[in-house]
Amino acid sequence: PDAAGRRAALLRERIRFHNHRYYVLDAPEIPDSEYDRLFAELQGLEARHPELITPDSPTQRVGAAPLDSFAPIRHRVPMISLDNAMSDAKLVEFHQRVIKRLDAAGETICYVAEPKLDGLAINLRYEQGMLVQAATRGDGATGEEVTANIRTIQSVPLRLRESDWPAVVEVRGEVYMTRAGFERLNREAAARGERLFANPRNAAAGSLRQLDPRITATRPLRFCCYGWGELSHVPETTQFAMLQRLASWGIPISRELRQVAGLDGCRTYFDALQARRERLGYDIDGVVFKVDRLADQVQLGATVRHPNWAIARKFPATEVLTQ
Numbered sequence: 191p192d193a194a195g196r197r198a199a200l201l202r203e204r205i206r207f208h209n210h211r212y213y214v215l216d217a218p219e220i221p222d223s224e225y226d227r228l229f230a231e232l233q234g235l236e237a238r239h240p241e242l243i244t245p246d247s248p249t250q251r252v253g254a255a256p257l258d259s260f261a262p263i264r265h266r267v268p269m270i271s272l273d274n275a276m277s278d279a280k281l282v283e284f285h286q287r288v289i290k291r292l293d294a295a296g297e298t299i300c301y302v303a304e305p306k307l308d309g310l311a312i313n314l315r316y317e318q319g320m321l322v323q324a325a326t327r328g329d330g331a332t333g334e335e336v337t338a339n340i341r342t343i344q345s346v347p348l349r350l351r352e353s354d355w356p357a358v359v360e361v362r363g364e365v366y367m368t369r370a371g372f373e374r375l376n377r378e379a380a381a382r383g384e385r386l387f388a389n390p391r392n393a394a395a396g397s398l399r400q401l402d403p404r405i406t407a408t409r410p411l412r413f414c415c416y417g418w419g420e421l422s423h424v425p426e427t428t429q430f431a432m433l434q435r436l437a438s439w440g441i442p443i444s445r446e447l448r449q450v451a452g453l454d455g456c457r458t459y460f461d462a463l464q465a466r467r468e469r470l471g472y473d474i475d476g477v478v479f480k481v482d483r484l485a486d487q488v489q490l491g492a493t494v495r496h497p498n499w500a501i502a503r504k505f506p507a508t509e510v511l512t513q
Protein backbone atom coordinates (compact mmCIF):
# COMPACT_ATOMS: atom_id res chain seq x y z
CA PRO A 191 0.00 0.00 0.00
CA ASP A 192 1.18 3.53 -0.65
CA ALA A 193 2.22 6.13 1.92
CA ALA A 194 -1.37 7.06 2.84
CA GLY A 195 -2.22 3.38 3.35
CA ARG A 196 0.84 2.86 5.54
CA ARG A 197 0.07 6.00 7.57
CA ALA A 198 -3.55 4.87 8.09
CA ALA A 199 -2.41 1.41 9.26
CA LEU A 200 0.09 2.99 11.69
CA LEU A 201 -2.55 5.38 13.08
CA ARG A 202 -5.09 2.54 13.53
CA GLU A 203 -2.55 0.49 15.45
CA ARG A 204 -1.48 3.41 17.68
CA ILE A 205 -5.07 4.50 18.41
CA ARG A 206 -6.00 0.89 19.17
CA PHE A 207 -3.04 0.69 21.60
CA HIS A 208 -4.06 3.92 23.39
CA ASN A 209 -7.74 2.84 23.48
CA HIS A 210 -6.64 -0.35 25.25
CA ARG A 211 -4.50 1.65 27.72
CA TYR A 212 -7.35 4.11 28.47
CA TYR A 213 -10.55 2.01 28.36
CA VAL A 214 -9.31 -1.46 29.34
CA LEU A 215 -6.30 -0.85 31.60
CA ASP A 216 -7.51 2.55 32.87
CA ALA A 217 -3.87 3.66 32.47
CA PRO A 218 -3.52 6.16 29.57
CA GLU A 219 0.03 6.95 28.40
CA ILE A 220 -0.77 10.13 26.44
CA PRO A 221 -2.94 13.18 27.19
CA ASP A 222 -6.43 13.33 25.60
CA SER A 223 -5.24 16.19 23.35
CA GLU A 224 -2.63 13.96 21.69
CA TYR A 225 -5.15 11.09 21.38
CA ASP A 226 -7.66 13.48 19.73
CA ARG A 227 -4.97 14.66 17.29
CA LEU A 228 -4.19 11.06 16.20
CA PHE A 229 -7.92 10.31 15.83
CA ALA A 230 -8.54 13.48 13.79
CA GLU A 231 -5.59 12.68 11.51
CA LEU A 232 -7.00 9.19 10.81
CA GLN A 233 -10.49 10.63 10.18
CA GLY A 234 -9.00 13.14 7.73
CA LEU A 235 -6.98 10.45 5.93
CA GLU A 236 -10.07 8.19 5.62
CA ALA A 237 -12.18 11.12 4.39
CA ARG A 238 -9.65 11.79 1.58
CA HIS A 239 -9.09 8.06 0.87
CA PRO A 240 -12.32 6.12 1.72
CA GLU A 241 -10.79 2.95 0.24
CA LEU A 242 -8.43 2.92 3.26
CA ILE A 243 -11.35 2.47 5.74
CA THR A 244 -11.28 -0.95 7.45
CA PRO A 245 -14.02 -2.46 9.72
CA ASP A 246 -11.59 -2.49 12.68
CA SER A 247 -10.70 1.19 12.26
CA PRO A 248 -11.35 3.09 15.51
CA THR A 249 -13.40 5.57 13.41
CA GLN A 250 -15.93 2.78 12.63
CA ARG A 251 -17.37 2.36 16.13
CA VAL A 252 -20.46 4.51 15.80
CA GLY A 253 -22.98 2.72 13.58
CA ALA A 254 -24.92 4.70 11.00
CA ALA A 255 -28.38 3.49 10.00
CA PRO A 256 -30.78 2.36 12.75
CA LEU A 257 -32.10 -1.23 12.46
CA ASP A 258 -35.78 -2.18 12.06
CA SER A 259 -35.32 -5.14 14.43
CA PHE A 260 -32.67 -7.43 15.93
CA ALA A 261 -31.92 -10.67 14.06
CA PRO A 262 -32.14 -13.94 16.06
CA ILE A 263 -28.79 -15.67 16.68
CA ARG A 264 -28.49 -19.33 17.73
CA HIS A 265 -25.60 -19.82 20.15
CA ARG A 266 -23.11 -22.55 19.00
CA VAL A 267 -22.51 -23.23 22.72
CA PRO A 268 -25.61 -22.61 24.91
CA MET A 269 -25.23 -19.66 27.31
CA ILE A 270 -26.41 -21.39 30.48
CA SER A 271 -26.82 -19.43 33.69
CA LEU A 272 -25.26 -19.91 37.10
CA ASP A 273 -26.99 -21.76 39.89
CA ASN A 274 -27.38 -19.65 43.02
CA ALA A 275 -26.25 -20.30 46.61
CA MET A 276 -28.21 -17.97 48.89
CA SER A 277 -26.46 -19.09 52.07
CA ASP A 278 -23.14 -20.43 53.31
CA ALA A 279 -24.80 -23.82 53.85
CA LYS A 280 -25.70 -23.91 50.12
CA LEU A 281 -22.09 -23.02 49.23
CA VAL A 282 -20.92 -25.95 51.41
CA GLU A 283 -23.37 -28.26 49.59
CA PHE A 284 -21.99 -27.08 46.21
CA HIS A 285 -18.40 -27.70 47.36
CA GLN A 286 -19.25 -31.15 48.71
CA ARG A 287 -20.93 -32.12 45.41
CA VAL A 288 -17.76 -31.04 43.58
CA ILE A 289 -15.56 -33.13 45.91
CA LYS A 290 -17.85 -36.15 45.55
CA ARG A 291 -18.15 -35.97 41.76
CA LEU A 292 -14.40 -35.53 41.34
CA ASP A 293 -13.71 -38.27 43.92
CA ALA A 294 -11.34 -35.69 45.44
CA ALA A 295 -11.89 -36.31 49.17
CA GLY A 296 -8.99 -34.84 51.16
CA GLU A 297 -7.74 -32.78 48.19
CA THR A 298 -7.86 -28.97 48.03
CA ILE A 299 -9.91 -27.76 45.06
CA CYS A 300 -8.63 -24.55 43.43
CA TYR A 301 -11.46 -22.16 42.54
CA VAL A 302 -11.49 -18.96 40.51
CA ALA A 303 -13.39 -16.19 42.30
CA GLU A 304 -14.80 -12.99 40.81
CA PRO A 305 -17.59 -10.48 41.45
CA LYS A 306 -21.00 -11.29 39.93
CA LEU A 307 -21.68 -8.23 37.78
CA ASP A 308 -25.32 -7.17 37.60
CA GLY A 309 -25.56 -6.37 33.90
CA LEU A 310 -26.51 -8.42 30.88
CA ALA A 311 -24.68 -11.37 29.39
CA ILE A 312 -23.29 -11.00 25.87
CA ASN A 313 -21.44 -13.29 23.46
CA LEU A 314 -18.74 -11.66 21.26
CA ARG A 315 -17.63 -13.73 18.23
CA TYR A 316 -14.14 -13.05 16.82
CA GLU A 317 -12.97 -14.72 13.59
CA GLN A 318 -9.31 -14.36 12.60
CA GLY A 319 -9.09 -11.83 15.45
CA MET A 320 -11.86 -9.58 14.07
CA LEU A 321 -15.14 -8.89 15.90
CA VAL A 322 -17.77 -10.29 13.52
CA GLN A 323 -20.87 -10.69 15.69
CA ALA A 324 -22.30 -9.89 19.12
CA ALA A 325 -25.45 -11.44 20.59
CA THR A 326 -27.45 -11.19 23.81
CA ARG A 327 -27.98 -14.32 25.93
CA GLY A 328 -31.71 -14.46 25.19
CA ASP A 329 -33.10 -17.78 26.46
CA GLY A 330 -29.62 -19.35 26.47
CA ALA A 331 -30.08 -21.07 23.10
CA THR A 332 -31.12 -18.08 20.93
CA GLY A 333 -30.27 -14.42 21.47
CA GLU A 334 -30.53 -11.14 19.53
CA GLU A 335 -27.81 -9.75 17.26
CA VAL A 336 -26.55 -6.47 18.76
CA THR A 337 -23.24 -6.17 16.86
CA ALA A 338 -23.66 -2.51 15.82
CA ASN A 339 -24.46 -1.49 19.41
CA ILE A 340 -21.62 -3.51 20.94
CA ARG A 341 -19.12 -1.91 18.49
CA THR A 342 -19.85 1.45 20.18
CA ILE A 343 -18.45 0.19 23.53
CA GLN A 344 -14.84 1.42 23.75
CA SER A 345 -13.74 -1.42 26.07
CA VAL A 346 -14.75 -4.02 23.45
CA PRO A 347 -11.83 -4.46 20.99
CA LEU A 348 -12.83 -4.47 17.30
CA ARG A 349 -9.70 -6.55 16.65
CA LEU A 350 -7.80 -8.84 19.07
CA ARG A 351 -4.22 -7.90 20.05
CA GLU A 352 -1.28 -10.29 19.52
CA SER A 353 -1.75 -13.11 17.00
CA ASP A 354 -1.66 -16.33 19.12
CA TRP A 355 -5.47 -16.57 19.24
CA PRO A 356 -7.49 -19.47 17.72
CA ALA A 357 -9.33 -18.84 14.42
CA VAL A 358 -12.66 -18.67 16.27
CA VAL A 359 -12.87 -17.06 19.72
CA GLU A 360 -16.24 -16.48 21.38
CA VAL A 361 -15.90 -14.22 24.42
CA ARG A 362 -18.61 -14.16 27.08
CA GLY A 363 -19.10 -11.42 29.59
CA GLU A 364 -21.33 -8.81 31.07
CA VAL A 365 -22.27 -5.42 29.61
CA TYR A 366 -22.83 -3.07 32.54
CA MET A 367 -22.84 0.56 33.65
CA THR A 368 -20.82 2.00 36.53
CA ARG A 369 -22.79 3.84 39.25
CA ALA A 370 -21.14 7.11 38.20
CA GLY A 371 -22.09 6.54 34.56
CA PHE A 372 -25.65 5.65 35.55
CA GLU A 373 -26.05 8.75 37.75
CA ARG A 374 -24.62 11.02 35.01
CA LEU A 375 -27.01 9.44 32.45
CA ASN A 376 -30.02 10.05 34.73
CA ARG A 377 -28.93 13.64 35.47
CA GLU A 378 -28.81 14.30 31.70
CA ALA A 379 -32.19 12.56 31.16
CA ALA A 380 -33.73 14.62 34.01
CA ALA A 381 -32.31 17.84 32.48
CA ARG A 382 -34.09 16.91 29.22
CA GLY A 383 -37.32 16.02 31.04
CA GLU A 384 -36.97 12.39 29.95
CA ARG A 385 -37.82 9.19 31.87
CA LEU A 386 -35.14 8.04 34.32
CA PHE A 387 -33.70 4.53 34.53
CA ALA A 388 -34.40 2.63 37.76
CA ASN A 389 -30.91 1.13 38.13
CA PRO A 390 -27.65 0.60 36.19
CA ARG A 391 -28.74 -2.84 34.96
CA ASN A 392 -31.93 -1.51 33.37
CA ALA A 393 -29.96 1.42 31.91
CA ALA A 394 -27.44 -0.98 30.34
CA ALA A 395 -30.17 -3.27 28.98
CA GLY A 396 -32.15 -0.32 27.62
CA SER A 397 -29.03 1.12 25.96
CA LEU A 398 -28.23 -2.18 24.21
CA ARG A 399 -31.83 -2.57 23.08
CA GLN A 400 -31.66 0.68 21.09
CA LEU A 401 -32.24 0.06 17.37
CA ASP A 402 -30.22 3.20 16.61
CA PRO A 403 -26.50 2.60 17.42
CA ARG A 404 -25.95 6.38 17.50
CA ILE A 405 -28.02 6.47 20.72
CA THR A 406 -26.14 3.50 22.20
CA ALA A 407 -22.89 5.35 21.41
CA THR A 408 -23.90 8.15 23.80
CA ARG A 409 -24.40 5.72 26.75
CA PRO A 410 -21.55 4.97 29.24
CA LEU A 411 -21.46 1.18 28.74
CA ARG A 412 -18.66 -1.11 29.91
CA PHE A 413 -17.83 -4.76 29.16
CA CYS A 414 -16.15 -7.33 31.42
CA CYS A 415 -15.32 -10.86 30.24
CA TYR A 416 -15.97 -13.84 32.56
CA GLY A 417 -15.68 -16.78 30.17
CA TRP A 418 -15.90 -18.02 26.61
CA GLY A 419 -18.12 -19.96 24.20
CA GLU A 420 -16.87 -21.62 21.01
CA LEU A 421 -13.06 -21.78 20.74
CA SER A 422 -11.40 -23.54 17.76
CA HIS A 423 -8.92 -24.82 20.35
CA VAL A 424 -8.41 -24.24 24.10
CA PRO A 425 -4.80 -23.07 24.63
CA GLU A 426 -4.78 -23.25 28.47
CA THR A 427 -5.69 -25.84 31.12
CA THR A 428 -7.24 -23.62 33.81
CA GLN A 429 -10.04 -21.02 33.98
CA PHE A 430 -7.62 -18.48 35.48
CA ALA A 431 -4.94 -18.96 32.80
CA MET A 432 -7.60 -18.81 30.06
CA LEU A 433 -8.88 -15.46 31.37
CA GLN A 434 -5.33 -14.10 31.52
CA ARG A 435 -4.93 -15.20 27.87
CA LEU A 436 -8.15 -13.41 26.89
CA ALA A 437 -6.83 -10.31 28.68
CA SER A 438 -3.58 -10.57 26.65
CA TRP A 439 -5.72 -10.34 23.49
CA GLY A 440 -7.16 -7.02 24.71
CA ILE A 441 -10.38 -8.34 26.32
CA PRO A 442 -11.22 -6.65 29.65
CA ILE A 443 -11.42 -9.01 32.66
CA SER A 444 -12.21 -8.21 36.29
CA ARG A 445 -9.34 -6.78 38.33
CA GLU A 446 -10.94 -8.60 41.29
CA LEU A 447 -10.28 -12.01 39.66
CA ARG A 448 -8.50 -14.36 42.13
CA GLN A 449 -7.53 -18.00 42.51
CA VAL A 450 -8.68 -19.21 45.94
CA ALA A 451 -7.97 -22.49 47.78
CA GLY A 452 -10.94 -24.65 48.74
CA LEU A 453 -14.11 -23.77 50.65
CA ASP A 454 -12.30 -21.50 53.12
CA GLY A 455 -10.72 -19.54 50.28
CA CYS A 456 -14.23 -19.01 48.85
CA ARG A 457 -15.61 -17.88 52.22
CA THR A 458 -12.76 -15.41 52.79
CA TYR A 459 -13.24 -13.95 49.28
CA PHE A 460 -17.03 -13.68 49.77
CA ASP A 461 -16.59 -11.83 53.10
CA ALA A 462 -13.98 -9.47 51.59
CA LEU A 463 -16.15 -8.56 48.56
CA GLN A 464 -19.27 -8.15 50.74
CA ALA A 465 -17.31 -5.66 52.89
CA ARG A 466 -16.22 -3.71 49.77
CA ARG A 467 -19.56 -4.00 47.88
CA GLU A 468 -20.53 -0.33 48.20
CA ARG A 469 -17.07 0.95 47.20
CA LEU A 470 -16.52 -1.00 43.97
CA GLY A 471 -18.16 1.68 41.77
CA TYR A 472 -20.47 -0.83 40.06
CA ASP A 473 -23.36 -3.06 41.18
CA ILE A 474 -22.68 -6.68 42.04
CA ASP A 475 -25.27 -9.11 43.45
CA GLY A 476 -22.79 -11.70 44.73
CA VAL A 477 -19.55 -13.46 43.86
CA VAL A 478 -18.96 -16.36 41.45
CA PHE A 479 -16.79 -19.40 42.17
CA LYS A 480 -15.65 -21.70 39.37
CA VAL A 481 -13.55 -24.87 39.57
CA ASP A 482 -10.23 -23.72 38.10
CA ARG A 483 -9.02 -26.88 36.29
CA LEU A 484 -10.73 -27.19 32.90
CA ALA A 485 -10.42 -31.01 32.95
CA ASP A 486 -12.40 -30.97 36.22
CA GLN A 487 -15.03 -28.67 34.62
CA VAL A 488 -15.46 -31.20 31.79
CA GLN A 489 -15.71 -34.07 34.27
CA LEU A 490 -18.28 -32.18 36.35
CA GLY A 491 -20.32 -31.22 33.26
CA ALA A 492 -23.62 -29.35 33.42
CA THR A 493 -27.35 -29.94 33.90
CA VAL A 494 -29.75 -28.52 31.29
CA ARG A 495 -29.91 -25.30 33.29
CA HIS A 496 -26.59 -24.80 35.10
CA PRO A 497 -22.90 -25.79 35.05
CA ASN A 498 -21.97 -28.21 37.87
CA TRP A 499 -18.54 -26.52 38.17
CA ALA A 500 -19.71 -22.99 39.04
CA ILE A 501 -21.92 -21.31 41.66
CA ALA A 502 -23.12 -17.75 42.30
CA ARG A 503 -22.89 -17.08 46.04
CA LYS A 504 -25.46 -14.26 46.27
CA PHE A 505 -25.51 -11.43 48.83
CA PRO A 506 -28.68 -11.19 50.95
CA ALA A 507 -31.19 -8.90 49.15
CA THR A 508 -30.83 -5.32 50.44
CA GLU A 509 -34.02 -3.63 51.64
CA VAL A 510 -34.43 -0.79 49.12
CA LEU A 511 -36.74 1.71 50.83
CA THR A 512 -38.51 3.67 48.12
CA GLN A 513 -39.22 7.22 49.36
Ligand SMILES: NC(=O)n1nc(-c2ccco2)nc1N
Pocket residue numbers: 270271272304305306307308309364416417478497500
Ligand atom coordinates in the same frame (compact mmCIF):
# COMPACT_ATOMS: atom_id res chain seq x y z
N1 LIG B 1 -22.61 -12.21 35.83
C1 LIG B 1 -21.36 -12.54 36.11
O1 LIG B 1 -20.60 -11.70 36.64
N2 LIG B 1 -20.90 -13.85 35.78
N3 LIG B 1 -21.62 -14.78 35.10
C2 LIG B 1 -20.80 -15.83 34.98
C3 LIG B 1 -21.14 -17.08 34.31
C4 LIG B 1 -22.34 -17.38 33.73
C5 LIG B 1 -22.18 -18.67 33.23
C6 LIG B 1 -20.90 -19.08 33.51
O2 LIG B 1 -20.25 -18.07 34.18
N4 LIG B 1 -19.61 -15.61 35.57
C7 LIG B 1 -19.66 -14.38 36.06
N5 LIG B 1 -18.68 -13.74 36.74
